[in-house]
Amino acid sequence: MAPMKTTSTRNPLLAKGIEKFSRSKMYHKRGLWAIKAKNNGVFPRHEKKVVVPGPIQKPPKFYPADDVRIKRAVTRKPKPTKLRSSIRPGTVLILLAGRFMGKRVVFLKQLPSGLLLITGPFKLNGVPLRRVDQAYVIATSTQVDISGVTVFKFDDKYFKKEAKVKKIKGDSEFFDTDKEEKKNLPQEKKDDQKVVDESLLAAIERVPDLKTYLSARFSLRDGVKPHELVF
Amino acid sequence: MVKGRQGECVRLYVRGTILGYKRSKSNQYEHTSLVQIEGVNTKEEVSWYCGKRMAYIYKAKTKKDGSLYRCIWGKVTRSHGNTGIVRAKFRRNLPSRSMGDKVRVFMYPSSI
Numbered sequence: 417m418a419p420m421k422t423t424s425t426r427n428p429l430l431a432k433g434i435e436k437f438s439r440s441k442m443y444h445k446r447g448l449w450a451i452k453a454k455n456n457g458v459f460p461r462h463e464k465k466v467v468v469p470g471p472i473q474k475p476p477k478f479y480p481a482d483d484v485r486i487k488r489a490v491t492r493k494p495k496p497t498k499l500r501s502s503i504r505p506g507t508v509l510i511l512l513a514g515r516f517m518g519k520r521v522v523f524l525k526q527l528p529s530g531l532l533l534i535t536g537p538f539k540l541n542g543v544p545l546r547r548v549d550q551a552y553v554i555a556t557s558t559q560v561d562i563s564g565v566t567v568f569k570f571d572d573k574y575f576k577k578e579a580k581v582k583k584i585k586g587d588s589e590f591f592d593t594d595k596e597e598k599k600n601l602p603q604e605k606k607d608d609q610k611v612v613d614e615s616l617l618a619a620i621e622r623v624p625d626l627k628t629y630l631s632a633r634f635s636l637r638d639g640v641k642p643h644e645l646v647f
Numbered sequence: 648m649v650k651g652r653q654g655e656c657v658r659l660y661v662r663g664t665i666l667g668y669k670r671s672k673s674n675q676y677e678h679t680s681l682v683q684i685e686g687v688n689t690k691e692e693v694s695w696y697c698g699k700r701m702a703y704i705y706k707a708k709t710k711k712d713g714s715l716y717r718c719i720w721g722k723v724t725r726s727h728g729n730t731g732i733v734r735a736k737f738r739r740n741l742p743s744r745s746m747g748d749k750v751r752v753f754m755y756p757s758s759i
Contacts, residue, residue, distance in 0.1 A: 502759065512755045518657035551756035635657040641686035642661060643695035647759055 497530035502555035506562040509534060510554040510634045510647070516543050518633035522560050522616060529572045537613040537620070540630045545609055547575050556647045560626070564615035569608075660751035661685055663701065667746050669727070669734060677740045679724070682733045684752055693726035693733055701735055701752045703745055723752065 426445050427435045437445065452459055503509070507523045509532070519541050521534040532550060536543035620626045636642065662685045669679035682701070687693060703719045711717060721737030735750075 500758070512659055512753065512757060517659050554754065554757050554759045633657050634659070636659060636661065639686070641692075642754055643687065643692050 496526060496528055497550055499526050500550060500555060502557075503532070503550070503553075504559070506560045508556045508558040508560060508630065509548075510556060511543075511548060511552065512554060513552045514548075516541075516546075518635055519543050520556070520630050520632070520634060521546075521548075522562070522630070523555075524562060524565065524567045524612070525570075527570070527572050531572070533567065533570055535609070535612055535616065536630070537616045538609050539613060539617065540620075540627060541633075545570065545605075545612060547572075554647050558626070558629070560616065560623075561619040562616065564619065565612055567612070660702075660753045661696075663733075663750040663752045665703065665741060665745045665748050665750050666732065668741075678736065680721075680735050680737065680741050680745075681727055682723070682735045682750055682752070684723075684731065684733055687731035687733070689731050690726045690729050692731055693723075696723045696733060696752060697725060698756060699723050699752055700755060701737075701750050703737065703741055703748070703750050705745070705748070 427437050427442055430436055443449065448459070503523055505523060505525055508520050509523050511517055511519050511521060511534075519536070521536055521541070521543050524533045524535060527533055527547060529547075530550070531547040532553065533545065534543065534548050535545045538544050620630065663682045664685075666681040666683055668675045668677045669681060670676060684693075684696060687696065700720060700722050703721065705717055705719075706715050707717050708715075719737050719739055719741060721735050721741075724734045724736050726732070727734045
C-alpha cells in the first residue's frame with residue numbers, strides 16, 4: 417500500500433477492544449467510498465516498486481581479530497543553561513558566594529557557556545566585568561536600563577585565562593622565583609570596563625537611590641528569614 | 648574565615664544547629680544528620696532550603712592549606728518531621744562531637 421499519513425483515529429475506544437463505530441460506519445468515515453469512486457469503483461492498487469540491485473559488494477579482505485566497538489562522533493551539542501525567568505538583561509543580582517559575595521550587580525547577558533556576564537558597575541562596588549554562575553545569584557526585581565550598553569564583543573574567550581609560560585629553572589632564575597610577575601590587567605580590558613560602565617552609570621543616576629543601592633552590600637540580619645524574603 | 652579583609656562583614660548564610668544523626672530509638676544512621684535551621688519552624692518552610700549547601704566548620708590543631716579552620720561540605724536533603732527540622736548529608740559523615748555545633752546553611756544553589 418502507498419504510505420499514508422497517520423492521523424489520530426476517528427474511532428474512539430469505549431472500552432478495551434470495543435470501538436464506537438462499526439466497520440461500515442468507519443468505511444464511510446474514512447471516505448473509502450470516495451477513493452473508490454475516484455478510481456472507477458475499485459480500490460487503487462499500486463505496482464510494487466522494482467528494486468534495482470546495487471553494485472555487487474565484494475567480501476572484505478580483512479576481518480579484525482577482536483570485536484572492537486566503533487567510536488561514533490558525538491553529535492550532541494550542549495545548550496547553555498536555561499536562564500531563570502526572573503533574570504533579564506538589566507536585572508540587579510545579588511552575588512551569594514565568592515570574592516564579591518553580597519554585592520549587588522547588574523546583569524548584562526548570558527554567555528554561550530551558560531554563565532552570566534555581570535558588571536558592578538566597577539565604580540560603584542568594585543565588581544568588574546565578570547562571569548558568574550546562575551546558581552550563585554539571587555535575582556531581584558530591580559531593573560536597570562541597559563539599552564545603551566553594547567555587549568556583543570564579550571564572550572567566554574574574552575575571559576579565558578592566559579596560558580602560563582613555564583619557566584625552565586636555571587641558576588640565575590632560581591633566585592628570581594620569589595618575584596613572581598604581577599598580573600596586570602591589560603589596558604584594553606580596563607577600557608572595556610569604562611565603556612560599559614559609562615552608559616550604565618548614566619542610566620543608574622536617573623533612578624533615585626539606585627546608586628547607593630548598588631554600592632551597598634546585602635546581608636542577612638538577626639531575625640531575617642530568607643525563605644520569607646521577597647527579592 | 649579566609650577573608651583577611653577589613654570592612655563590613657556580610658552574612659549570606661543561615662545559622663543552623665546540628666542536632667544529631669538520623670536515628671530510631673536504638674539505632675542511629677550516621678550518614679544523615681539532623682539540622683535545625685534558625686527561623687524555620689514548619690515542614691512547608693523547609694522546601695526553600697532543600698538542596699542548599701551547608702558547611703560544618705571546625706577548628707583543628709594543625710594547619711592545613713594555611714588555615715586552622717576545616718570544613719565539611721554537605722547539603723540539605725529533605726525535611727524531617729513537621730516542625731522544620733532538616734535532614735542533611737555531608738560529604739563525609741559528621742563527627743559525633745559536632746552535635747550541638749553550628750552549621751552554615753548557604754543560600755546557593757539559588758532558584759530565585
